[in-house]
Structure formats: structure tokens, C-alpha cells
Amino acid sequence: MAGSGKGKVFVFGALSLGVIGLAMASSSPAYATETWLNKEEKKKGKGKVGKTLKDAAKRFSKELVASAKKWAGKRGISSLDVLTTILLESRGNPAAHALSEKEDSRGAMQVNIRAHGDLLQKLGYKADELYKLDVGIEVGTYLLASKYKKVLKLIKQSGRTQEYTPDVLLRLYYAGPKYATAWILKKTHFKNMETYVDHWKEARQAVADAMAEGLMRKS
Numbered sequence: 001m002a003g004s005g006k007g008k009v010f011v012f013g014a015l016s017l018g019v020i021g022l023a024m025a026s027s028s029p030a031y032a033t034e035t036w037l038n039k040e041e042k043k044k045g046k047g048k049v050g051k052t053l054k055d056a057a058k059r060f061s062k063e064l065v066a067s068a069k070k071w072a073g074k075r076g077i078s079s080l081d082v083l084t085t086i087l088l089e090s091r092g093n094p095a096a097h098a099l100s101e102k103e104d105s106r107g108a109m110q111v112n113i114r115a116h117g118d119l120l121q122k123l124g125y126k127a128d129e130l131y132k133l134d135v136g137i138e139v140g141t142y143l144l145a146s147k148y149k150k151v152l153k154l155i156k157q158s159g160r161t162q163e164y165t166p167d168v169l170l171r172l173y174y175a176g177p178k179y180a181t182a183w184i185l186k187k188t189h190f191k192n193m194e195t196y197v198d199h200w201k202e203a204r205q206a207v208a209d210a211m212a213e214g215l216m217r218k219s
């Protein structure tokens with residue numbers, strides 16, 4: 001699942017920003033975090049990975065927490081959602097790199113440069129700069145905020161009460177816009193959807209607990 005090369009960590013098969021991907025329709029977990037959590041669940045039982053997630057959140061650096069809070073504030077989105085996304089995308093590792101035929105995702109928030117090269121150019125960054133913690137989170141939160149607006153618009157467009165809260169729907173949209181859109185508008189179920197939902201909820205609670213208990217390093 002993970003290897004190293006030239007000082008960077010390569011997380012193969014990782015799901016990233018903007019990746020609608022064949023991965024979500026495949027029978028295997030779509031990204032490295034799912035594989036990691038699925039293995040933990042096999043050992044501990046389904047729905048019992050909270051400690052594993054909290055332990056990972058506790059390892060977030062003070063720089064990461066500070067950057068996430070800063071950019072969440074600038075983007076008008078929840079710092080809890082930003083930190084949870086980072087936990088699931090990279091476990092807080094700014095050197096994370098998901099490389100496959102369909103994607104090239106980098107940094108703490110796993111920005112896919114194949115899908116978002118135009119945004120990088122607009123913001124004045126080169127691909128490798130995503131490995132810089134603050135740059136990766138700056139770009140990642142830009143995308144997360146834009147996706148949140150799209151989710152809210154879709155919810156309104158659907159004209160129905162949604163089964164999940166906006167933060168959950170944001171995670172589904174972040175993971176795969178095509179599939180999340182079909183779910184929000186038509187309630188079209190997609191493979192492994194419950195796994196994404198469960199892991200998001202558990203990760204979000206783990207981050208919230210770590211923050212409330214002062215376990216994360218102070219920013």
C-alpha cells in the first residue's frame with residue numbers, strides 16, 4: 001500500500017480530490033485509508049476503529065492544525081471537516097503521494113494535479129509545491145469550499161430531505177462527484193457508500209474528541 005521514493009511517501013490507490021474514478025465502482029477499497037481502516041475493522045470489529053483514528057489525529061503536527069484552522073476560516077468552512085478530510089486522505093502526511101494511471105494526488109489533502117492543474121496555475125503554484133504543508137492545505141481547502149457550495153446547491157435542487165447531513169454528503173462528493181450527485185438528486189446508491197459514510201463519521205468524531213481533549217498539539 002505504501003512505499004517510498006526520493007523522500008516522498010507513495011500511497012498507491014489513494015482516492016483524492018476530484019477523482020470520480022473507476023476505484024469507487026471497484027470491488028476493492030478505493031484508497032489507502034479505506035484499506036487501512038478495513039484491516040483495523042477486521043481485527044477489532046466493524047465500527048470499532050475510533051481509537052485508531054484518534055491516535056492518528058493525535059499525531060497531527062501543530063503546523064498542520066494551525067494551517068487547517070487558518071484556511072478553513074478564510075474559506076468559510078468547518079475546521080473540523082478540513083482536519084477530518086486530512087485524516088482520511090493522508091493521515092496528516094504532507095508528503096503523501098497517490099500515483100496511478102488515473103491520478104497524481106499530492107500533499108496532506110491529496111490534490112489531484114491531473115484534475116486540477118488549472119487551479120494550481122491560477123493560484124501560482126507548481127505541482128511539487130503541494131508537498132509544502134500550508135500550500136497543500138490552501139489548495140485543498142479551496143477545492144473543499146467549492147465542493148461544499150455545490151453540495152448545498154444539489155441539496156436544494158433535490159427538493160427532498162436528505163438522509164445524511166451536509167458534512168457527510170460533502171465527503172461523498174469529495175470522494176466521487178458523479179456518484180454523490182446521483183445519490184443526492186435521485187437516491188441512487190453506489191458500491192461501498194456505507195463504508196465511506198461510516199469512516200467519515202468515525203473519523204470526524206475522532207478528530208472532535210482529540211480536539212476537545214486537547215490531544216492535538218496546540219496551534
